[in-house]
Amino acid sequence: MTSLTASSPDPVVRVSGLVKRYKQHLAVDGLDFTVNRGEIYGLIGPDGSGKSSVMKALAGVLQYEGGSAEVFGTVVDSERAAEHVKPRIGFLPQGLGLNLYPELSVEENIDFFAKLRLVPEADLRERKARLLAITRLDRFRGRLMKQLSGGMKQKLGLICTLIHEPELAILDEPTTGVDPVSRRDFWAILAEWQSAKGMTAIVSTAYMDEAARFHRLSFLSHGRVLASGTPAEVTALVPGLVVTFVSTPQLEAVARLKRRYAQVEALGPSVHLFTPERDAGAAVAEIREVLGDLPLEHLHTNEPELEDVVVALLLKEQDGQAGLSGRSGQAAHSATISQSDGLAVQARELVRDYNSFRAVDRVSFDVQQGEIFGLLGANGAGKTTVIKMLTGIVPPTGGEGRVAGEDMRTAGGAIKERIGYMSQAFSLYLDLTVLENIRLFAGIYGLARRQAQERMEWIVAMAGLSDYVRDRTGRLPMGVRQRLALGCALVHNPRVLFLDEPTSGVDPIGRRRFWELLSRLAREEGVAILITTHYLSEAEHCDRLALMYAGRIVAEGTPADLKIQLEQEVGQLLEIAVDRPGVALTHMLAAGFSGAALFGTKIHLLSRDPSRDEARLREVLAQVGLSVEAVRLRMLSLEDVFVSRVMALERAAQKEGQV
Amino acid sequence: MTARRQATTWGRRLAALTWKELLQLTRDLPLLLFLLYSFSLSVLVSGAGITMQLTNAELLVHDADHSPSSRELIHRFQPPYFAFAGEIRDPREGLRHLDAGRAMLLLEIPPRFHEALMSGERTAVQLLVDTTNAPQGLSAAAYTVRIAGLFGAERGLASAGLSGATASLPMVTSAHRVWFNPTQDERWFQSIAHVLRMTTIFAVLLPAAALVREKERGTVEQLLVSPLSPFQIMFAKVLAMSGVILLALSLALYGVLHPVFHVPMKGSTGLFFLLTALHVFTTAGFGLVAATLAKNQAQVGMMTLFVVGPMLLLSGITSPYESMPTWVQAIMTFSPLRYYIDITYGVMLKGAGFPVLWKSVGAMLLLGGTLFGFGMWRFRRQFQ
Amino acid sequence: MALKEWKETTRDRLFLLLAFLLPALWLVVFGYGLNLDVEDIPFAVLDRDHSELSRDYLQRFIQSRYFSFQGYADEERALDRLLTDTKIRAAIIVPERFQEQLVAGEPVAVQTLLDGTFPLHTDIAKGYVIAINQAFTEDRLIDFLRRSRGLTQEHAGVLVRPLSVEVRYLYNEEVRSTWSMVPALVMFTLMLASPLLTALGVVREKETGSIYNIYSSTVSRAEFLTGKLLPYIVISLVNVVVLWLMAVGLFQVPFKGNFLLFFSASVLFVFCTTGIGLLISLLVQTQMAALIITMIVAMIPTILFSGLLVPIASLTRGAKVQAHLYPAMYYTNIVRGSFLKGVGADVLWFDLLALGMFAAAISGVTYRLFTKRPKA
Known part of the structure; x- marks a missing residue:
């Protein structure tokens, strides 16, 4: 053909x-x-x-x-x-x-x-x-x-x-x-x-x-x-700009911006915002005006990504309904008194063997009360097993895991009442309706009738389930199920949350709403959150991250730390736009650019010496008749960190295997 | 937390879980319909349709005498025990009928039968019995011997001139008094037996399947992380299923047994339901243990079948418990159904109360407790 | 298709083990343990006469293998209690002047109390009592005739007992319970275990979603269904052979018929039973429902309406109809016919035909019910 x-x-x-x-x-x-x-x-x-x-x-x-x-x-x-x-x-x-x-x-x-x-x-x-x-x-x-x-x-x-x-x-x-x-x-x-x-x-x-x-x-x-x-056509439907900056105090800044803009997100220390204004200068001026006396630093403006556009389109469609953020915002006020200090989770030299296979190999980390800790890693790296050991479902082969200072294996009901868990495999009852599931977990955690009713309303609002309350869970789309599962994990106001890939299959709006909620839980109520995810854009929300590979933790730190570490080791990121990226990549790999990889329609390359590499690759691609549209330096994303770390480790493992 | 608050929380948890089980059950329409059928229509058919007593044993006759005596003898084979299947001319034809299963008995009356009887000589008739079903064959033969014996004695004594004066002969007869079921209405027995079977099957399977399903779908992890004890998780299932089974049982009792078959309830209804709940609890213990051993539904199905089959056939409803080999009796001390049979027939037909039944009740409690304990130990262990 | 199903099944070691172990073990347990004869009926006695003859009379019960003597009672109320407690199933009350009346040539009525909860057992026990009465009466009559008429023992015997019955037991000459049970148990175990093997097949794929592979593939409905059946038919046929060997070897049941005929009937039967499982699998949505429904559908009619325990002839009309609507009955005929009677296709053709029709009907319905393009 x-x-x-x-x-x-x-x-x-x-x-x-x-x-x-x-x-x-x-x-x-x-x-x-x-x-x-x-x-x-x-x-x-x-x-x-x-x-x-x-x-x-x-x-x-x-x-x-x-x-x-x-x-x-x-x-x-x-x-x-x-x-x-x-x-x-x-x-x-x-x-x-x-x-x-x-x-x-x-x-x-x-x-x-x-x-x-x-x-x-x-x-x-x-x-x-x-x-x-x-x-x-x-x-x-x-x-x-x-x-x-x-x-x-x-x-x-x-x-x-x-x-x-x-x-x-x-x-x-x-x-x-x-x-x-x-x-x-x-x-x-x-x-x-x-x-x-x-x-x-x-x-x-x-x-x-x-x-x-x-x-x-x-x-x-x-x-x-x-x-x-x-x-490109779809992206062009909603013209505008994405502006990223740092402003302190962040919570106050976000609150002010939300009154004006539909899409405002707290990403780690910075704020991410979408504005329909197309002119960068005008956009920034407007933001300054909204922020008032708050500072505005580390400013970047970018073209909107498809995700921003999709969210904008959905918001436009849902116009007339109560604002999403507003809805979840008012609902979260059933907090107990927060206690934001103290160690919530401790993992000490955790080891788990399945027969001869070591799934988790001496993993140690701490999570403070009020902290969002992300566990990243390829499928099968051992993240789920770590969580299962910490929640007491699976006993460790070696080492120990403590939650609120107690070993989960022997912990009594009082400790268990303080943790919430959402497993990776959707684990609610498919033949019950949404309300029945929530009611069940409210009952399991011993909530009184009135309390249960309040929490139920809160969860339905928080997870946006009002259209589905009487549907059987088995008939719901994946993303809605995930939201429900999260709701059920939160039903008893837990102090420590274990979330195993909670956002898999959840749509962008759902994810944003979800993270907003998590941030609030951690910041305002001092809940400790241990989370795993495959959306590395989400991982930016975490306070600290640990990257797992083959059962071990291979890197740990704040998102910024991890990026800086990588930049020091392998260099800066070049983004190359070219008319036939697939073909171009093959030629680049052949020419010795071993770290090159496809990101969307663009090629990413890590380089210690950007200017020299840019010249070389233009030359390589020109030889095969491919025209390079643009090459520019970009900030490293967590995905770059993840991919390059894991690939390097895999290459090392393969070499070892060959030897 | 005060003890009272702890207790209410505990109860609330159990109630929430139990309610969940019930809801899940109502969502399974085919299963629900089948449950209804099992405790209504099915009881009706099985109760009315089966008699284990010798009935309608098809009798062929080869009468080589054709005399008043031979006719008289043939006439004594009466329904419901026997059904006259016709006369044949050639004994070999009769064998063919037996081969094909069209008849069970072949009675051969020899020539000179009448003459011999009248003259006070000994004579014999021959009976061919199909014993592919041994108990029935034996039973039929025994009846025949009894009929022939009586007939012979009458004729013999009559030939000696003693016939009319039976009153002055030293004969022992029995005045039978049948207790608890004076008319020997077998429908009483069969319908109750069927209800017992159904109760047992559902009691083993419902909680077992429900528990394995949680394991298969991973929902059990969510429960393990919550402050529920293994006891609560397992007990909630049993509680819910007991409720459903008791409800179904009352359907059978008040929908079929009482109105259709007029089965009496001599003892206390409350006690009966209470002890049924105990039976369900104990039997469910088997299912739960199987569920903790199995990884999937197929395995749990096979395992429970393994237990349920012998339980149904050897506990005493299908065959007499007293005549079982001792090793079977020994094994069956572990069958809750064995005690439940005593309890059910005792309460319903004999009006027995707790003073009579306490041993069976004790045995069930012990058995149920042990199984439940073992199940819980396994349940905890399987995740290690 | 079949290969995949086979591999999947064999990976599940425990399941496979049970699939093979269960029929064999059951045959042993039921073959040796399931005794349908009513024996060892527990009974107690109230002897109001305390004479030589009353002791002689009662001795006949005590020595009978059908009765198991539990002791003497002093008063009737004690017997009542024993019956209610199910300590005894029967009681005999010998009246006062028992010996006196008999010697005087007068008839005596002995009272027997019987537990009627198990009418079959009651009935049989009644029969035993009557038989013992008859024998005792004959002795008394002979004794009486000798004394009153001066007849010889021999002559008196002829008068009292002129007619005897020569019973010939066909097919199972020694009337062994095992001989008649074991072949039927072959049917029983197959009927119970086979549907369970297939019952979860389709629902499991429905529950996990892997059924979509089949929906979206070019595999025809017939291929899919055959693939689902074949491995289990093979397992069941292996079991047929194992069970046959056990029946002939272990239980020494004679096999008088044609093995080929028996085996082909078994193929048809196994096709029916596994087909029933598959059919249920298609009709329900959850494995739990499949499991329970299959177990009951397989077990209850097989225990009650297959001819295993109750001959079809003794069923009422309604029950007979149900028996005919179920393949187990026909196969029971074939199994017993092949083992004990040694009859061939000339006699069993109808049963074979019926099994064939069941197989055809079940596969037809299954085929109709399975759709690759469901509504939801």
Whole structure:
């Protein structure tokens, strides 16, 4: 097949007027869009906007009530029609590795899917080798799926979906809950299959930084398209600027700014703000005016990212409803007297072995009362096990973990009443409604009726669940479930919170609201929070971070510390904009720029000597006829820190393995 | 915290968990419908439909005599025990019928049967019995021997001129008085037996499956982190399931047993329900232990089946407990159903009260307590 | 498809172990332990006569293997209590002047009190009592005829007992309970264990979401369902062979029929039973429901309506209908026919046909019910 450019108008998928109803709940409400051959088409939007339903309808695994979903010119409206197109489709349903078989090994899973699709033996062998190599799973061929980490599972899921080389891949939130390094592998496969095999893909995602990789996208809300076009086109829909600065006292500054601006966030020590004003000078002047007597330092202005735009669009849509921040703001005042000092969590030389496998290797850290402590690391690095040891679910093999000075294994009910826990696997009762779940946990923590009622109202408001209170939890979209789980973990006003990937699959607005809440809990009520996340943009909210790799802590400090450490070790960050980034990256890697990596549509490169490297890479790329649009220095992000650390450690481990 | 507040909190927690179990159960419509069916329609069919006593044993006759005596003898094989399946001319034809399972008995009356009887000679009839079902075959043979014996004695004594004067013969007869079920209405027995079976199956399975489900879905972690004790987690399940089972039981009792089969309740209804709750608690102990050993539903299913099968067949409702081999009796001291059978029939039919039943109650308490304790120990251990 | 299911099943060691162990172990436990004969009925005695004859009469009960003597009572009230306490199931009250009346040639009525809670046992116990009475009466009559008429022992015997019954037990000449139980138990264990193997198959995938692989793949419905069934059919057939070997080897039950016929009937039967499990799996939403429904659907009709304990002929009309609507009955006929009777297809054709029809019907319904494009 010849390589097709993204824009060639050859529709593979045509959705028109699609309607899907679950009992009285309208999930998809007259949806239209088309996807052309060779495109990677994105579906983004908040939880419950109907993305999954559309994808299932297209994959021919869900009946719908109205309109039509057309794939390869066939209207998928009957089982027969669905069977007709299924050989040419690959479908990856939502949920981490849920579609895989835990009792089978990696290779057996792949083989099963291949057999299911009647892939010839020779092709299978070749594709398997190729896909396993890209995803770096080849070392784990024989491992049982249930022993894989979340990211590995998801990569395996993608391999299984692509093994029969479908012409159209339908991937529902494939990267949710996947660590940044694995996410890159994931996009690498997709890019390769798209360019080499001419595959078309429809992908939904909750990570807005990924949405920049789509050729075109539709932004869904309440089962309708709110906006669509190329990422640039969508971004252009909401003109404005993003302004980042430091102002103290931060809480006061944020409070003042909120009265004027819809999108204001506290990011570590700085404030992040979106203004519709397009002129930088005018924007800053306006901010100064709002801040009044408060100082304004370390000022940066940037073009808005897709995430800012999406949030702006959603806010615009929700206009008329009470302001989001306002709603959660007034609700949080059921605080008990805060006690902000003292050690909340202590981990001392924690070790956990599973048979011969050491999952956690001598991990030590402290979390103060009132502090947000982030635990980062690739899937399978041992974060979850650390949390489970600290909460007393899993006893440590060695070392000890204390919460409020007590060993959780032997702690009595009084201590347990002071902690809240939200596990990674959604662990609420799917067959109960939202209210029933909250009521249950209120009961478990022994809240009196009136108190329980108050907390329930608070949680519903805080997590934005008012539309869902009587729905069964099993029918809710992932993100809404996560919010509910958080609410249940907070029902008893805990003093120490353990959150294991609480925001996986939650949409941008939900995440922002969530972090606002966490900040307030920590700052105002002195709650200690231990959190893990894969959204490194979120990790900026943490006071301190620890990066785990293979069961050990390999770096620790404030976000700024970590960035400075890295900058000292490997240099500054160059961002390169180029017209065909995939091809450019290959050439750069070949030319010895070993740290180069794709971020969205741009290439990032860490450099000790930026000016020399810039000249060299312009030269390299010019030789192969690629035009460089821009090269500029950027502040290091936590994602850069994470990716470069983990990659370095992986390379080291691999070398060790080879020796 | 005062002791009283602690107690209310404890109770509130238990109530919240119990309520959750009940809610979850109501969400499973197929299961709920099935529960209803099991305690209503199913009881009706099983109660009315089965008699274990010899009934309708199909009898073929090959009568080579065709005399008044032979006819008289044949006439004595009466329903409900026997069903006349016809006369045949050739004994080999009869064998074919037995082979095909169309008849169970073949009675052969020899030539000169009448003559022999009249002249005071000995004679014999032959009976072929299908004993693929041994107890039934034996029972049928015993009946036949009894009928023939009586018939023979009458004829023999009559030939000696003693027939009319039976009153002056030294004969021992029994005046039977059947207690607790004077009419021997087998529907009483069968319907109660069916309710016992259902109660036991649901008592083992409902809490076991509910606990494994929590393990499979990971919700149990959320509970472990909370200030709940393993006892509360497990006991709430049993409490909820007991409630449901008791409700279903009253449906069976007041919807089928009393109005349809007129099964009496001689003893105290309250005591019966109380002891049923105890039975559910004890039986659930088995399920919970299995649940702590199993990793998934399939395993727990197999394990409970392993326990439930012998429990149902060997505890004394399907076969007489007294005639079991001693090793089976020994094993069955661990079956709560064995005690519950005594309790149920005792309370319902005999009007037995606590003074009579205390041993069974004690045994169940001991068994239930032990199982529950072991279950809790396992529950704690499995996460280590 | 089948291969994956197979691998997944074999990975679950405990489950696999139980799947093989359960039928074999059950056969042993029930084969040796399930005794349907009513024996050792506990009874007590109130002897108001205290004579030689009354002792002789009672001795016959005490020595009978059907009764188990628990002791003498002094008054009727004590017997009442023993019955209510379930210490005894029967009581015999020998009246005063028992010996005197019998010697004088007068009839005597002995009172027996029977526990009626288990009507079957009551009935059988009644039969035993009557038989003992009959034998005792015969002796008394012979004695009486000799004394009053001066007949010889022999002649008196003929008069009292002119007619005897020669009983020939067919198929199970020694009337061993095990012989008749074990073949039926083969049916029983298969009927119970097999549906449970498949019952969770589809619901489990529904609960975890992996069912979407199947929905979105090109695997046809038939392929999927066969794949789900095949491994368990294989397991069950292995069990069939194991059970057969145990029945013939361990329990020494004669196998008089045609093994091929038996085995093909077993294939059909196993297809039905695993199919029932799969069918339930398709109908429900949760594993818990699948588990419980399967267990009851498999267990209750099998215990009650399969001919295992109660012959079909003794069922009432309604129960008979239910028995015919369930494959277990036909297979029981085939198993008992093949083991004990040694009959062939000429006799068993109808049962085979019925099993075949069940298999066809179950697969048909299953196929119809399974849709790859559900509504929600």
